[in-house]
Amino acid sequence: MSKTTDKARKPDWLRIKLTTDGNYAEIKDMMRSKTLHSVCEEARCPNIYECWANRTATFMILGDICTRACRFCAVKTGLPTELDLQEPERVAEAAEQMGLRHCVVTSVARDDLKDGGASIFAETIRAIRRRLPLCSVEVLIPDFMGNWEALQIVMDANPDILNHNIETVERLSDRVRAKAKYNRSIELLKQAKAMKPNIPTKSSIMLGVGEEWDEIIKAMEDLRAVDCNILTLGQYLQPTPNHLEVERYVHPDEFKQLKEEGLRRGFSHVESGPMVRSSYHAHEQVQSAAASQV
Template sequence: MSGSRRSNHRRKPDWLKMRPPSGQRFTEIKRELRDRNLHTVCEEANCPNLGECWSGRDGPGTATFMLMGDRCSRGCNFCDVQTGGMEALDPDEPANVAEAVVEIGLDYVVLTSVDRDDLPDQGAGHFAETIRAIKERDSSILVEVLIPDFQGEPDLVREIIDARPDVIAHNIETVERLQWPVRDRRAGYEQSLSVLEQVQRESDIYTKTSIMLGLGEYAHEVYQTLSDLREADVDVVTLGQYLQPSRSHLDVYDYVHPDAFETWQRVAEEELGFLYCASGPMVRSSYKAGELFVDALVREGRSVEEARQAARAAD
């Protein structure tokens, strides 16, 4: 661990300063989402990069659409999304998301969702329908999906694979020792690894995952987690600082210095062989630099190193 336990009410370090959302592009995207009654994880999870991504400072604005409502069937102690009170799926949501993506002018879109353990297929079919709706309207749009674990059921993961997104992400979230109490007990380290392994085993789709730091993990545990992910052939990994959404959520154990994040980036790419690693205090699983890497790799056909340089130039 990088420090002793500290009060989560102390002043955040300077490297965690955030830009407030602003700009015409931000306003346009927000209006389009509200008009279509759509949700984004950018807002629901209080993402610190919302202003940068929606404002489109370095190109077209990006947004991560959250499917199947704004209430989750699970109660992870790090997440700000509301739990319980599940509602019926909106059958028009896949079409509405696809139309919004085209109207906003996105060429790379991320789809994620709340967990829907209450549904017979846990929402896999709705996810797949949304992917296909976007691709049918414009096949050139790259689609990344950040999926739940679907309780590790292979047939449900396969339904996502068959819809042919360009990237399938599923977050391991933290090291094995801290899975509980960080995550809901229906989630788990081995279960998440099995989802990522299945995608690699059954498809040629890029895989991606994310790890939060600052929850009390030891350095050797982070290294072991990265090693396990590479053993599962995960292509892209992101590492970011955990920030407490409210006083009812887990405390921040430590604010990890940017130098440590840079070290983990070098370890991930140069030692362990990930195709790309975005690592920094403000990095999140849906992160613009990571999306630019995939865009350069898939759409532009660049080499891995060229795609890395393109992503970091815009980071």
């Protein structure tokens, strides 16, 4: 894997389709009116136009200020505000208004809270189910600093998919992430599966931060060793000049090869491409995950 000779120049395959139709505007207004945050906006996701136009969004709970400062992430960092106990119900109302069939809920890291926000995750799952019994719920959680009692709170709420991202290969983890540890992330996925064997687990790796091919394959094997079911692979894009630089742009053909490698190793679903993010096409992954559990 060689570095790109011109890091500032994005290749043609990274062009973003801008779609700001009625659905996009409606969802944006709804987020504002209910004082909700979405990782789509806060993390500057390149798929926001496509997803919002298709009435799909990933809700970000526990505020919009993260206690960590990962070098790849555009979410604000600092001292979080007070806990909003009404947030789960507002998320559920928004999900109902959108008529979602699959809802993704993530959060900032809240290391200031004893349970890392696990109880709010659990109540959000339950609130969505009360309003939308047929809607599947996926949660993308932080590592809770290795607090498995907090993880148990989330698992007891029975999400349809438990998602936790390792983000990068083991060698680069300490440089790319803040506080989070590669082995602790792997252990979280292992613990989640031990607590609820029938709940599919999911993780994500972003490419282009200096990883080697063999390291990606090793990360896949580490995930499969703890029975992780779903993998997403996407291109890292530098959100601001103050963040981690892009080491190279990975060609779509390489993403296809990595998808084949992942499926060969037993993942039930691998979403792999330059514009793929953890929640991209998440609704399509539910069926693959469910089929693998039969």
